[in-house]
Each structure stands twice: as structure tokens, then as C-alpha cells.
Amino acid sequence: MTTAPRTRPTVAIIGAGAAGTLVALHLVRTAGRRSTGVDVILLDPADRWGRGPSFGTLDDQHLLNVPAAGMSALPEDPAHFVAWRTHEDPENGSDPATFARRREYARYLDETLTETLQGPPGEFAAVRHVRSRAVGLRRTGSGVVVATSDGRDVAADAAVVATGLPAAGHAWAPEALRGSAFFVPDPWAPGALDPVRRDRSGPGDVLLVGTGLTMVDVTLSLTDASNRPDRVVRAISRNARLPRAHVTGLKLAAIPDVSDWGSSLAEIREHVVQHLQAVERDGGDWRPGVDGLRFRISTLWGRLNDEDRAEFLASDAGAWNVLRHRMPPSSATLVEGMREAGRLVLSPGSVVDAEPLPRGGLRVTVADRSSDERDAVETTHDVGWVVNCTGPQGDVRLLGDPFLDDLLRPRGGASSAVVSTAGMGFRTDGGRLIDSEGRADAPVWTLGALRRGELWESTAVPEIRSQALAVATGVLDAIAPLPRRLADGRVVSGHHPAARPRDPLGLPISTTAEAATAYNAGLERLMRLQDDADAPLREAVALDPGFALGHATLAMLGHEAGADADVQASLDAAREAVRQRGDERERSLVDVVGQRVKDVRNKGARALMNHIAAHPRDILAVSAAVPTIAFSGVTDVQQEAWDLVEGLAPAYGDHWWYISLLAFTRQDQSRFEEAGLLAESALSCEPSSGHAVHAQTHVMYETGQHEAGRVWLDHWVNESGRSASHRAHFSWHAALHELAIGDTEAVRRRYYSQLAPPTVTGVRALVDSASLLWRWQLTTSGWDAAVAHGVPGATGTAFVGETAPPPVAPVIDAAGSVLVDAPETPFVALHSAIALATSGDTARLAALARHCRGSRDVTIRTVVATVCDALLRAGEERWDDAVTLLEDTLPVLAQVGGSAAQREVVEETLLFCLVNAGHAERAGAVLDARLDRRESPLDARRRGSLVLRTTVAG
DSSP, X not given: OBOOOOSSOEEEEEOOSHHHHHHHHHHHHHHXXXXXXXXXXXXXXXXXXXXXXXXXXXXXXXXXXXXXXXOOSOTTOTTHHHHHHHHHOTTTXXXXXXXXXXHHHXXXXXXXXXXXXXXXXXXXXXXXXXOSOEEEEEEETTEEEEEETTSOEEEXXXXXXXXXXXXXXXXXXXXXXXXXXXXXXXXXXXXXXXHHHHOXXXXXXEEEEOOXXXXXXXXXXXXXXTSOTTOOEEEEESSOOOOOBOOSSOOOOOOOOOTTSOSSHHHHHHHHHHHHHHHHHHHSOSHHHHHHHHTTXXXXXXXXXXXXXXXXXXXXXXXXXXXXXXXXXXXXXXXXXXXXXXXXXXXXXXXXXXXXXXXXXXXXXXXXXXXXXTSOEEEEEEESEEEEOSOBOSOGGGSXXXXXXXXXSOBTTBOSOOBOGGGSSBOEETTEEOOTTSOOOSXXXXXXXXXXXXXXXXXXXXHHHHHHHHHHHHHHHHHSOOEEEOTTSOEEESOOTTOOOBOTTSOBOSSOHHHHHHHHHHHHHHXXXXXXXXXXXXXXXXXXXXXXXXXXXHHHHHHHHOOSSOHHHHHHHHHHHHHHSOOHHHHHHHHHHHHHHHOTTTHHHHHHHHHHHHOTTOHHHHHHHOOSXXXXXXXXXXXXXXXXXXXXXXXXXXXXXXXXXXXXXXXXXXXXXXHHHHXXXXXHHXXXXXXXXXXXXXXXXXXXXXXXXXXXXXXXXHTTTTTBSOHHHHHHHHHHHHHHXXXXXXXXXXXXXXXXXXXXXXHHIIIIIIHHHHHHXXXXXXHHHHHHHHSTTOOSOSOOSOOOOOOSHXXXXXXXXXXXXXXXXXXXXXXXXXXXXXXXXXXXXXXXXXHHHTOSSHHIIIIIHHHHHHHHHHHTTOHHHHHHHHHHHGGGXXXXXXXXXXXXXXXXXXXXXXXXXXXXXXXXXXXXXXXXXXXXXXXXXXXXXXXXXXXXXX
């Protein structure tokens, strides 16, 4: 029997568990975005898609071993699962740190795919579930044919093997045990544990072989109230190591830079130990270090040769799994309680023999070889049942699965697949199967557990969902490619040798392949916010002097970001080159750069927005419009910037760079939980993403995670961020955490090592270093003086130790007189005023106020000029006047630009003036509002000092 003729591309997915369902979901979503028709067939005998062995359990005690925050099906929407749970259970479902039930996640996958099909993507895609088991696959001239166990032939243009490892491994069991009715070879088989639960005769004890997460779940199933109260569970494994436990609450992964970790197991092992020790030393917990390694494992694994991989599997894999695959905290508490009560007994050992007992059950002989292989200690245990908890068989050659065996079976001298390291799945080219002749041209892909041999970490949902999206994209690219335009404008399908090189987002660029490689390296550095993006760009125009986009990009970076470039010369070269060679997008971008250089805030901004509307995937243009760490974009109005980023979603999907920008937008909207999840998702794809780190840093500051924020940020700067640009700004963020903690000596050390001139110059000196010194002065020694001044009779100080900040004069000199005395943008003008107030130079501050009132920019003329006047009144100790002016300014301060953390300097100034004016209650109200929003030892201490001094004065 064969399937009906196909009218549009068809994809057969073998396996409808989590991996298969995620592939189907992303095929449907991607087809919808492309307006490409596709039919999907899910081949699996299960009654519903989304179940599979991992999530098919009906036991509510079986929990996910990843927090809900990490279980979204959609990489571009990491809060999706949390939002689904919140909708299902508004009272208890909104916690991203919770460990949801496994069966709940199966329902989530089911409903997400179903709802996607019912939405707009369903116009282009259909999914059909065929409840049959695949037993073979053969390639045809038009695709593949999948044979099923009930005699059907399912024809498709492509196939995705998503079976996972479909059988538990129990080769360890002696023959006498394997043949016993009291042996449960696969505890995840439907109903497998039911006889054990119901058994009330024979020995009550149960022996579990294996002490990993499967053992934890089985133990919970066999010791609840529905089981025998006298039951004792005995669990054995070679080393009797339990999985470690997760901690309550979410912690950010500490992702290391592994570029210099070497390529041998010995070298990598040493660096791993050093990394985990450093993370635990700095943050008090090793878990973020392990979680950070997770994102580097495939890179490290790829460096090892076969011998080192074999040694790792024999010597290190067990210890790694104990740390990596952890128990939910609630499960760990239950397990520990059972151990203390004697209901769970762990010991090292392996089963060497078994014999039936007269009244049912087994007498099992266990050998403990943990101390000396030559002198094993054997013990016997009478148990009612033995349950295999060692997990799936890792070697696909030993599974006995007809379909996987068929892929490995030679046909015409070649097999469709070959195994990777130790038989742990198949060799692939980015997920596409490599055959025994080394080719990856068959339309067959795989993911998940079947890629362990080449990735090692490839079984958890965070890895599988990314692979699923990549597979879906690769499949559609192969069977339903989008049309591409050639240099002469002709439209063709698929690839063509005449096609131009493309940038990182796939846009064509008019240059040579060599120049494009250098240009893309510079653009990728810009996307990650790394130093020296201009160097490869200069290489690109040297390789191709007629490369218009290369010259234009240099001009843009020189003008917008202060890169080492002759802006006018580069712009002139771009204009000349684009007349000779360039498409409409390139001509538009060259014009935009010219407009920006001529008039950055008006006509140039409009031209940039028009260009983005026509070419939303133009990275350079969007970077100029939404800089996140800079001093001018296309708008100073928050809502317009938010709308711009939100509107780019269809063009970028789940691309890490866009998600990084979206994370920053979300924190700007005070949607901190969502922003944090987005930033983590982006960093899991690109650990060097400066935009994502910047967003996460704001999240941690605004939510009061000061100690964790300081540790995490320092780790990133020293590891994945070693090449980051704007390092001074990240140092400023870390210093704010230290100031909030009240550790002024740490602030002092950081200032002199990372923020003092000449390390920091120009606009960064003004915006980061000067503003830090002003806040330092206001919140420490200045605060004590203000409280004493504002509350007569007060004595003592709220702060202990040396708290006075360093002098600001070197910072002002390093910024330069042009920036300080004649700033052109509201944001720089505000920080110029702050710097001059810090120095006490009232004459120069008054001159700046006059400059602001004469500015053509309305925000400088109104908002910043008012702040200048307030600072002048404060300098004259006209505190009430200063308070009035600052309170008038705060509601419109967002027009100045920058982040809430940066603009907070004005609120700090207001607090200082309120206390000096004797308005302790009003100052206390401001501090109370801040403390309601986030924890801050500094604000709590200052709030307490107001109460203390009011009491003393009374």
C-alpha cells in the first residue's frame, strides 16, 4: 500500500515524541513565514503526538529536570511555556523557576502544535499523524519512501529521524534475570510499573539498577501511598552516585571562553576543573559553571579525537552526568527523606546472578567492585522485583530497532547512515545524515539523542528545540527553496554559481568572495559588540576598492561609534563605488550614511527609518537605529524605539542578534522576567552577544540582584566578553552593583583599574566615569552631610570607612572641552551637566545652561536646561528651588534617552536635595518606592538613616 500522490512537498517525521513534534512545529511555523506549502506526516504508533518516553508518564510525581524557563518550544519566545502554564493555572503557573510535571509538558507540545495549525501557518501546512511504526527507508529519484510495520509505503520528499533511542539498554543483566517475569527491562513502557505497585505478596523490597534520574522517578513512583508501606528500594550502580540537585530559583549560566582550552582531554579536563572552581569561589555555587559549559560542550567535544572520546566515556562521563543532569529541588528533598528513613538504600555494585524465589520474586547476587576489581564482595538480596534504571541503550547498533538497523544496512554497496563515536547515533552534516561513502546528499535529517556521538550534549529540550528549528529550515531549503535574485536582477530557484556573496543575514553584497569574508567578519564583530570591527572592514575595501558597502560601513562606524576611519573619505569612496556597482539596497544605505553624517538627528534619522522599512534585515542600518549602548539612535522617544524593534520580528525570527535587541527592549519596558529569558536564549546561541549581556545586566540591577549581578558580569567580561567593546560601560554597571551593596572600596578599586583616565576617554568618560563619581558622592559621604544638614541635631554617619570618591577633574579633561561645553545631543548634555556639578565649577555649568537654552534641539533646550538650573540652585544651596525643578523634570526625562539606570542619576540628585532641604519624609517616600521595586542594601541603609536622624532630631 502506498500513500496518495503528493501535490506539494511532503516531509515524513519518524517519531512523534518531543523531538518529532518540535520539528513538525517548526516546519509549520517556518512554512507559514515563507508562505510555502508543506505536508508533514508524523509516523509513530503512539496515540498522540508530543508524548514519547520522556513525557508519556502519567505519574504526577515525575517532574521535568529543567526549570520551566528553559522549556519553551520556541527559541524566539523563551517565556512561551511559562505563559502557557500561567494561562492554565494563573495562581501557580507563572513561576519560571518551577519544575513542571512531565505529562504537563507533553500536553503543552500537543496544544502548541495544534494551535499553530489552527492559526495562520495552517493555511500553508498540514500535519497528519499515522499511527504505525517505521521499519525501513529507501531513497528514490524524488525523495524517500518509508516502509511501515503494517505494510504501507509512505512517500515523501524528505525524512527526519526523530526516534531518539527507542529501547532501554539491559545487556548488563545476566540471562537468568533477563528471562524472569520479575524483571522490568523498561520502566517507561506503558504500564510497566503497574504490577510492581500492585504486588502485595513475596518480598517487598525492589532493586533498582542505576542511580540516575530514571532511578529517582521510579523510586518516587514505587514509594508513594499507593504502594506497600513496608517497601524498601535498593539502588545500585558502579559508583552509587546520585544526581545533584538544582537550587531553588534561577541562576545565570557562567559561560566560559574556551578558545584557549586546547584539544586534548587532559587539557580540557584541567580547564573545566579551573572553571568550576572559579565560578564556585566567586559566586558560591558550581551550578552556573556547569550550565555555562553546556553551551560549549559541542565545541569541546568536536576537538577530541576518538581515543580521548573513549577515555572520557570510560572515566569522566559518569561524573559529568551527576553534575549536569540534576534533580528538581522537591524531588531531592523527597529522596533525602527516604534515605534518612531507610526506605531508599544506595550502594555500589552490579548484578551478577539471579534465581527465582519459591513465593515469587528473586534472590539477586550483587558484586561490589568499587574498591578492587580483583577482590569483589558479593552479597545477596531477596527482592520482589528488579527494575532497569540504567537508561536507553547508547549504541544504536545494539538497539535491535528495525528502522535504525535498516539505515545502517548496506544497499548497493553503501548504507544510508554510519555511526558516530561509540555508536552514539549517526554522523551528520549539520543534522543531515552522512552515508557510508561520506556523502550528505540524501534528504534525510536527524536530531536529538541520535546526534550524541558528534555533539555529546544533545538530549535535553533546550538543545533539541534549536536543532528542530535548524532541521526544519534545512529541510525546507532543500525541498522548497526560496527564489534568489542574481546580480542582474533575474530570479532563480535554489543556488546558482552567479549569485553574489551574502552577509550574515543572507542579503547579497556586491563584492568579491574574499572581500565578503572580511566584511562579514567585521559585521559579526559589530553584531556582538566587539572591539576592532573596523579592522576587517578596512581589509575588505583593500581587497576590493570598489566595494561600496565596505566603504559606507566604515564611514558609518567612524561617525556613529568613533571608529578609526576617515569618515568623509570613506563616504566619498562609497558614493563613487555604488555608482559603478550596487543594487537598490546598497545605494539606499550609502545615501543614508551620507544623510547621517550631514544631519544625524533629523533628515538622517528619517532616511534611516525609510531604509529599514524597505530592508528590515539590514544589520548595519538597524544597529545604527537601535544601538543599546550608544548616545544616539533614530529617536529619543521610547515608544518609537520599542515599536521599531517589535516590528522587526517577522524579518528576524529567532536570530540571536534580534533576540538580544528584543531583550533590551523588554527590560526598557520593565518586563524584566521576559527580558532575562530572552537574553539567556540569545547567549545560549552566541555567548559573546554584548547586546544580550547589556540587557541581562539591566535586568539584574533593576531586580536587585546586586551580588549575583556583579559576579556574573565580571565573569562574562573576563571570559566570553574579552573582546567586548564598551568595556567601560559594563564596568560602570558592575560598579553600580557594588555601590548598591555599599562596598565603596570595591567601587574604588574598579574605578582606578577600569574607569579612570586614561583607560576611559571621550564620551564614555563623561557618561560612565563622571556619572559614577557623582552618584558615589551623593549616596555616601554626601548623603551623610545632607542628612546632618537637613535634620538639625543629627549626629553620626550612615556609612563606615573611606567613602569619598576620587576627583572628577581628570575625567572632565579626558572627555574634552567640546563634549563638555558644547554637547550636541540631550544625553551627552545631561551628563556634561552632571560632570560639571561634580566638579563644583558653577561658572562652567552656568555657561552650559546658556548653551542648552540656545540649542535647536527641543529636549536640550527644555529638559536638560532645567536640570542645569536645578544643579546650579543646589550649588547655591537653594535646595527647595532645586527640588521643584527636578520634580518637574522627572516625568519627561525619558526624552533625553539612555536607560532607566542611567537616568536614575537625576532621581539620586533629587533625593540629595530633598534631604538637604529637610524634607526627610518626601525623601523616604522616594526610597520606599524604590525598595518596593527592587532590593538595595544602599537604599535600605539610607532609609534607615532618615528614620534614625528624624528620631534623634525629635
